[in-house]
Amino acid sequence: MVQSQTILSGQVSGPLIATDEALSFWGGVDPTTAQIIDIHHPLHGVCLTGAILVMPTSRGSCTGSGVLLEMILNGRGPGALIFRESEDVLTLGALIAAEMFETPIPVLRLSPDAYETIAASSSAIIGPGFVKHDTGTLAVSPPEIIELELTDEDEAMLAGLGGMAVSQSMRIICRMAAQQGAKRLVDVTQAHIDGCIYASPANLTFADRMADMGAKVRIPTTMNAISVDHSNWRAQGVPATFGDPAARLADAYVTMGCQPTFTCSPYLLDTAPQRGDSIAWAESNAVIFANTVLGARTAKHPDFLDLCIALTGRAPESGVYLSIHRRAQRVIDIEMPDNVDDAFWPLIGYLAGKTSPDRIPLLRGINKVRPSRDDMKALCAAFGTTSAAPMLHIEGITPESDEPLAENADHSVVSRAELVQAWTQLNSGPREIDLVAIGSPHASLQECRNLAQGLKARLGTSSRRPDVSVIVTAGQKVIEDAKADGTIALLKDAGVLIYPDLCWCSISEPVFPSKARALMTNSGKYAHYGPGLSGRPVRFGSLSQCIEAAVTGHIEPGLPTWLQD
Incomplete structure (x- = not known):
């Protein structure tokens, strides 16, 4: 039986804010105002200051610990955190606040029944060994003392x-x-x-x-x-x-x-x-x-x-x-469309994370097409945006996919209708585009080559719209290699800007073009975080669609051909 337990001690009272959906504090919460800026989250716009936040676990970025620490230190933090599942990122931020800055907030992990009781309450008082809520009081065990076998x-x-x-x-x-x-x-x-x-x-x-x-x-x-x-x-x-x-x-x-x-x-x-x-x-x-x-x-x-x-x-x-904790805990069968392009991989990663937000999944049914290394990069990044799990398996593709399932593994299905819904969710932006964002995560050498060759083939002897900015972020090593083989020269000839060091999830104005009104990206990760981070609507699609937007300044609405009936 799972017991309710204190992870980090403290005393606080305040209103409860409860959600069934995990939240990434980085890209999801403004540390200055404590408002939730993730437009895809049901608590979008809610301020967390002083509230007791109740959610299953966190998700997304590892940087959430830094966001929480900043909120605590500037007096904008939540009063306490209550989880149902194991959680590390926000717990670590709270631990640093207590350990190094003497500014503790309580962190609790409750049993499923206790969690449901608290989530249904409007306010709570947390004290040593108890949580008092609307209709009663729950007992909570003190922090567990484990004797580590230290060398x-x-x-x-x-x-x-x-x-x-x-x-x-x-x-x-x-x-x-x-x-x-x-x-x-x-x-x-x-x-x-x-x-x-x-x-x-x-x-x-x-x-x-x-x-x-x-x-x-x-x-x-x-x-x-x-x-x-x-x-x-x-x-x-x-x-x-x-x-x-x-x-x-x-x-x-x-x-x-x-x-x-x-x-x-x-x-x-x-x-x-x-x-x-x-x-x-x-x-x-x-x-x-x-x-x-x-x-x-x-x-x-x-x-x-x-x-x-x-x-x-x-x-x-x-x-x-x-090894035992690397086994898949959820099998997800996917209704894979025919003739998919590169946009399928971040889309299915994003949707797999939503389908398995707190456990490692095994994806089945998508190995009839062999993903490239860059496809897997895009899939993993999008998965990490919507899931707290540190890995996934793909049948017939990833190296540990043939390992036994966890004993408690369950089953789910991702339908074509859900793929359509996710595509629509990530495409809230308008037809007109004036910024194309490539490199979230940092672009590989092959991605840079594909963009350069694609632009060259699409443009021929013509030129593209000068009012559309195209920006690639990449690591220094990739940029050096791309210079050596002529790729950077091709990109610059097409008016593409290439930035080292920073990435789309950390870029800010004026490097992010201040005049941009709407952007296009091939990254499922940035399609999710972009609206909250940049304040601009986002369109998501394949690399070829990004190239089309770069050349013409617009991208037609609707589904890709592989998602059309």
């Missing part, structure tokens, strides 16, 4: 042998391990930092504090996309009030020994892990790709925990680090 080296780091930053990191890792039910820690061979995105001032506050304590990573550690083009943001007109702290945040992580790779697609680097490697990546799309496609092993580590693990080389041995 001598773990104990030494915890005691401060490696310095203040390492000791602080080990305390945080051990507390997260306890709430995850881990019995021990595991060695990891590399890390990927997501907390270098300037989602809020809290990200810089944390990094500066760790750097001031002398933090230095002890395993190879790459860095996610950042929030500015590091070398050119001043020339691009980015205000110093944003550009300076964003660049300082990146520099702080470099000072701590991280490699300035500045990409949200670390699986495109030469250092990508192999099957069976235990690693510690943050950035949701990268985590899902690593587990799903590469067969590496990493939890979806929240921002801040990523650095703690990089400083110690140790992570909680829980979740998908263990």
Whole structure:
């Protein structure tokens, strides 16, 4: 029997805000106003300040921990968090607030019955061992005390042998391990930092504090996309009030020994892990790709925990680090249309996440067409937008898809009608387009080549609409390779702008064209987050549709041919 349990202690009273749908705080909540900005979420427009938020779990970005920390530190945070399922991202943000900034908020995980009772209430009082609600009082167990099997080296780091930053990191890792039910820690061979995105001032506050304590990573550690083009943001007109702290945040992580790779697609680097490697990546799309496609092993580590693990080389041995927790818990049979194009893969990833928001699925029925590496990149990114699961399986395609199902695995179906509904949901924008966004996650070399060749073939000797901006974001390594083979020259000839370091999920005006009124993207991830992040309506479609929009300035409404009856 699942017990109701306190994860992080505290006392608070306030109104309840309950939802059946998980929420990503990054891209879903404005940390300055605490309003929900995800236009696809049923709580869109609701302010969370002071409220007790009740939801099954979180989803989406690992950066949600930084958003929550900022909200807590600026007095805009929720009064408490109540979950039904295991949750790491927001829990870690609340833990950092308590552990490093002495600003705690309660975090509870309730049994299904208790959760339903609380979700139906209008207000609550949380205290030591209880939750008082509209019709009664629920008993809640205190935080679980688990004796971790620490090595001598773990104990030494915890005691401060490696310095203040390492000791602080080990305390945080051990507390997260306890709430995850881990019995021990595991060695990891590399890390990927997501907390270098300037989602809020809290990200810089944390990094500066760790750097001031002398933090230095002890395993190879790459860095996610950042929030500015590091070398050119001043020339691009980015205000110093944003550009300076964003660049300082990146520099702080470099000072701590991280490699300035500045990409949200670390699986495109030469250092990508192999099957069976235990690693510690943050950035949701990268985590899902690593587990799903590469067969590496990493939890979806929240921002801040990523650095703690990089400083110690140790992570909680829980979740998908263990083979038994990598098994599919839901089988999803998909009614796959014929003659699909590249837009099918992010669409089915998005819909698979909605169908399996809190467990690892096995997708069946789509292996009659072999997806490319870029198709899988798009699918994993979209899946991570709508699901909290750190991986998925695709029958006959992904390396662990033939492993036994979990004992409690259930079954679901994605119909053609649901594909149509999801396509319509991601296409709320108008016919007229004045911005085309490519590279969410960062574009691969092949994607850059496909765009360049597609534009060249479509244009011939003519030119495209000059009032339509076309922007590609990509990692430095991909841009270097694209320069070497002439792809960048072709893109520039077609009037395409290519930006390193930042990505669509961190881009801001004026690099994001201020005059843009509506945009087109081939990314299911950005089609979801874009309206809330940019304030513009979005159209979603294939790369060929993006090319058409770039050339003509419009894209006809309606379904793609493969979704038409």
